[in-house]
Amino acid sequence: MSELTLVQAVNDGLRVAMKEDESVLVLGQDVGPKGGVFLATDGLHAEFGEDRCFDTPLSEDGIVGVGIGMAMNGMKPVCEIQFQDFIFPAFDQIVSEAAKMRYRSGGQYTVPMVIRTPYGGGIRGGLYHSQSGEAYFAHTPGLKVVIPSNPYDAKGLLIAAIQDPDPVLFMEPKALYRAFRQEVPDGLYTVPLSTTATVVEGEDCVIYCWGAMVPVCKTAAERVSESRGKSIRVIDLRTLMPLDEEAVIQATRECGRVVVVQEAPRFCGYASEISAILAENAVDSLEAPIQRVTGFDTPFPNTLENYYIPDARRVVDAIEQVLDY
Amino acid sequence: MSDLLQIIDREGNKVGTVPRVKKEVFLDMYRAMVRTRAFDDRCMKLQRTGKVGFSVPNRGIEAVSVGAAAALDISKDWVAPHYRDFGIMLYHGVSPERMMDTMFGNEADSAVGRQMPVHFSFRKPLNFLSISSPLGTQVPQAVGIAMAMKTRGEDGAVLTTFGDGSTSASGFHSGMNWAGVFNSPTVFLCQNNQWAISCPSEQQTKSSSYAIKGEAYGVPGVRVDGNDVLAMYRAVSQAVKRARAGDGPTLIEAVTFRMGGHSTSDDPTKYVDPELVTYWEQRDPIVRFSAFLHAEGILNEAADATLREEAKDEMLAAARAAEAKPVPVLTSVFEDVFEETPAHLKKQSAFCVDHYSSRGEGVNEKGEFPL
Numbered sequence: 001m002s003e004l005t006l007v008q009a010v011n012d013g014l015r016v017a018m019k020e021d022e023s024v025l026v027l028g029q030d031v032g033p034k035g036g037v038f039l040a041t042d043g044l045h046a047e048f049g050e051d052r053c054f055d056t057p058l059s060e061d062g063i064v065g066v067g068i069g070m071a072m073n074g075m076k077p078v079c080e081i082q083f084q085d086f087i088f089p090a091f092d093q094i095v096s097e098a099a100k101m102r103y104r105s106g107g108q109y110t111v112p113m114v115i116r117t118p119y120g121g122g123i124r125g126g127l128y129h130s131q132s133g134e135a136y137f138a139h140t141p142g143l144k145v146v147i148p149s150n151p152y153d154a155k156g157l158l159i160a161a162i163q164d165p166d167p168v169l170f171m172e173p174k175a176l177y178r179a180f181r182q183e184v185p186d187g188l189y190t191v192p193l194s195t196t197a198t199v200v201e202g203e204d205c206v207i208y209c210w211g212a213m214v215p216v217c218k219t220a221a222e223r224v225s226e227s228r229g230k231s232i233r234v235i236d237l238r239t240l241m242p243l244d245e246e247a248v249i250q251a252t253r254e255c256g257r258v259v260v261v262q263e264a265p266r267f268c269g270y271a272s273e274i275s276a277i278l279a280e281n282a283v284d285s286l287e288a289p290i291q292r293v294t295g296f297d298t299p300f301p302n303t304l305e306n307y308y309i310p311d312a313r314r315v316v317d318a319i320e321q322v323l324d325y
Numbered sequence: 326m327s328d329l330l331q332i333i334d335r336e337g338n339k340v341g342t343v344p345r346v347k348k349e350v351f352l353d354m355y356r357a358m359v360r361t362r363a364f365d366d367r368c369m370k371l372q373r374t375g376k377v378g379f380s381v382p383n384r385g386i387e388a389v390s391v392g393a394a395a396a397l398d399i400s401k402d403w404v405a406p407h408y409r410d411f412g413i414m415l416y417h418g419v420s421p422e423r424m425m426d427t428m429f430g431n432e433a434d435s436a437v438g439r440q441m442p443v444h445f446s447f448r449k450p451l452n453f454l455s456i457s458s459p460l461g462t463q464v465p466q467a468v469g470i471a472m473a474m475k476t477r478g479e480d481g482a483v484l485t486t487f488g489d490g491s492t493s494a495s496g497f498h499s500g501m502n503w504a505g506v507f508n509s510p511t512v513f514l515c516q517n518n519q520w521a522i523s524c525p526s527e528q529q530t531k532s533s534s535y536a537i538k539g540e541a542y543g544v545p546g547v548r549v550d551g552n553d554v555l556a557m558y559r560a561v562s563q564a565v566k567r568a569r570a571g572d573g574p575t576l577i578e579a580v581t582f583r584m585g586g587h588s589t590s591d592d593p594t595k596y597v598d599p600e601l602v603t604y605w606e607q608r609d610p611i612v613r614f615s616a617f618l619h620a621e622g623i624l625n626e627a628a629d630a631t632l633r634e635e636a637k638d639e640m641l642a643a644a645r646a647a648e649a650k651p652v653p654v655l656t657s658v659f660e661d662v663f664e665e666t667p668a669h670l671k672k673q674s675a676f677c678v679d680h681y682s683s684r685g686e687g688v689n690e691k692g693e694f695p696l
Binding site: 025051056057059061062064065066067068069070071072073074075077089092093096097101102103104105106107108109110141142144165166194242243244245246 | 403405436444448459462469470474483499500502503506660662664669
């Protein structure tokens with residue numbers, strides 16, 4: 001066991017996966033000797049050498065396109081896109097190629113590849129170092145989307161993603177990279193994809209969230225428990241695609257009141273999909289309209305980012321609204 | 326860059342050093358070119374008679390595909406193709422019936438009827454990557470395949486093919502740039518057929534050639550007469566040899582002409598000067614190679630005629646066989662999205678089958694269920 005931050009857990013997960021399987025390799029901008037702009041790949045170049053961990057030209061479609069080629073030819077590349085905001089030049093390679101390769105070749109060619117990318121606000125990064133684009137990718141058949149919210153999950157989910165036979169977009173909440181430490185087992189372990197985690201037990205209301213919103217929702221749930229004497233369940237979805245829909249429907253049936261929290265803009269966000277699934281499958285269990293707490297439908301602001309990102313007060317208000325309905 | 330590698334001129338006369346290969350290889354190349362044209366002709370007829378929805382004319386570019394194919398060792402080399410390369414598959418023994426299965430999108434189609442016609446994908450007898458419709462995306466992928474070979478110390482090479490239009494797409498740039506930086510064993514083959522649908526080369530680039538673009542990436546560029554199959558064979562052989570020796574990538578520009586439309590949905594008479602077509606008809610790659618083989622005494626009139634007839638018959642038989650096969654089962658729509666089908670797709674699959682079977686659809690004439 002070691003006390004690690006989330007970014008250290010990512011680093012440890014990469015190291016363990018690279019030791020375990022020599023076909024695993026890491027590529028991206030500045031991931032080599034520098035160890036990545038967030039130090040997620042720190043020390044890997046020195047430990048595994050240039051062939052296993054290397055810097056690339058400044059070309060996102062190249063990083064992903066080359067990664068796809070490597071994956072089709074026996075390697076397990078872990079591509080880093082330095083900020084999720086810079087992933088869009090690679091959108092074609094991700095959406096048209098990686099996600100569709102198994103399908104369009106009748107299973108003859110597959111892309112066991114992970115694309116790691118830090119996402120979300122909270123570092124005063126403005127429009128282009130802050131976005132939460134999970135909905136673009138969760139909408140794409142053939143692509144898995146995984147978002148950890150703590151060091152233990154970050155390592156276990158990352159190793160599971162690397163072992164997975166299909167392409168996985170692994171979005172890391174950069175606001176949580178160094179926010180807290182947690183005991184993380186040494187060596188190999190996995191957290192299975194497509195499983196949710198109940199991070200706070202409760203039965204009067206359930207909050208669905210992921211990534212950087214998980215600690216915000218925990219705080220909000222605790223505040224409402226204290227102020228109202230109600231127990232609020234918090235569920236970390238962890239894998240957005242393929243989602244464990246049954247777990248979400250079941251918890252809704254048990255709690256009856258639902259809040260969905262995301263940092264991303266509201267319209268057509270992932271919270272909307274959760275709301276729709278529940279409207280179709282659990283409306284008979286709902287005792288109040290579902291509330292979404294989200295970012296706004298604007299580009300991501302810089303100076304005033306704290307008013308954009310949902311905070312515990314906004315989540316508390318939403319919980320109270322569904323409790324009081 | 327004005328130099329054009331040529332070994333036989335348009336009358337079939339030797340103007341360069343003929344590659345020293347067994348005469349069977351010449352015959353294999355010739356047969357593949359004739360079969361490529363026959364396959365193309367059959368596909369055009371199938372489309373014009375409404376039997377398949379779409380095809381991509383290959384007329385005029387046969388020497389590019391076949392000359393390049395002949396330079397590969399498919400026990401270790403891969404191909405990351407674009408969609409106008411029937412000859413690579415036919416040269417290397419993909420059966421026309423399997424190709425027709427993709428044209429018809431039937432249950433035997435290697436892509437299970439999921440792709441449009443012409444978007445072939447084969448793992449055997451050669452690694453012929455699944456063809457994409459977005460342009461140039463295969464180029465960086467080819468570099469990745471090659472880098473994986475290099476990492477493992479293998480001496481394979483990857484041939485990636487694309488048209489002149491694709492040199493304007495980002496994949497060409499990123500792939501070439503990476504190949505230069507990483508010295509990857511990749512052969513970039515630009516089939517300069519002079520058209521990107523209706524847009525001629527002048528609208529694609531101000532460069533004096535496509536081959537010259539390699540220079541900016543530190544990748545040697547070669548211009549080849551793309552209607553001269555022996556020149557193509559020579560250029561690609563040399564590029565593959567360089568790749569195997571660890572000397573890195575090569576860009577080859579094959580200068581040819583697309584004698585048909587972009588696709589069966591296109592009417593090239595609206596934008597192609599008929600005089601240009603006449604000019605290129607006189608440079609037909611099959612006529613030229615045939616004249617060479619006759620002059621060399623490798624092929625005679627009778628054998629040539631037989632070979633052409635056999636090719637036509639072969640393609641007709643392949644089309645008939647593919648046409649007779651049923652469409653894929655309905656549940657195949659939901660397979661191969663992921664290795665393991667997740668719950669939401671199982672649910673959607675069950676819904677789809679129920680919905681259509683209750684209306685008597687999705688059930689084939691043998692009463693098997695579900696179609």
